[in-house]
């Protein structure tokens with residue numbers, strides 16, 4: 282299928298290029314080199330998660346990317362003073378606030394905006410003032426979405442991780458229920474005027490249902506793409522993922 286671009290962006294999370302580099306304590310593979318290649322391949326943005334423990338992406342990576350790559354950068358981070366100060370120096374296109382626990386392997390669940398509403402409202406103010414878009418990673422909960430809206434975020438990223446896990450376990454009954462929750466959440470968020478993104482755990486199989494949700498404007502995908510690239514190489518993998526996303530969206534639009 283011809284890759285005419287519908288209104289949906291692919292952001293690629295390059296954390297695991299850094300994971301591989303750091304496993305050897307070497308200088309390669311370089312996240313920056315990956316980002317340049319992704320730019321050539323027509324992806325729409327680069328996502329990096331600067332974790333408190335710097336287990337993959339490190340500070341010099343994000344500043345190098347900002348200086349040398351023209352793609353928009355989506356900086357995933359915890360809502361801490363340290364990260365706020367880095368984000369203000371970096372001035373990325375967007376910041377995506379995620380929950381972070383040291384012992385987790387990857388982000389688990391969405392941010393509990395409801396219980397930290399006041400703190401988060403104050404936290405994001407300086408970011409918004411610098412024209413950094415603020416996105417909140419949330420599960421498919423209407424209450425959390427409303428809270429994200431109340432604090433002044435412009436974007437929510439729906440956590441697709443649970444849907445993907447259930448789908449991969451062949452638990453299609455539960456994964457269909459989660460998909461319905463994600464669709465409803467996307468619809469409500471869009472009605473509130475929030476831009477809706479999605480991400481976590483997406484693969485060629487699971488992306489089809491998520492890309493077909495009409496309100497979703499951006500998908501952020503990392504682990505699967507880097508894993509598949511070991512076998513097929515990044516150009517082939519990105520091309521296939523773009524095709525899956527665009528054809529699911531076109532089908533949904535009846536094009």
Ligand code: PXP
Pocket residue numbers: 294296330357377379387388418438479480481482483501502503504505
């Ligand atoms: N979106 C958010 C908020 C994340 O925390 C992550 C993982 O860092 C991703 C998207 C990408 O998830 P995956 O690597 O499973 O594709």
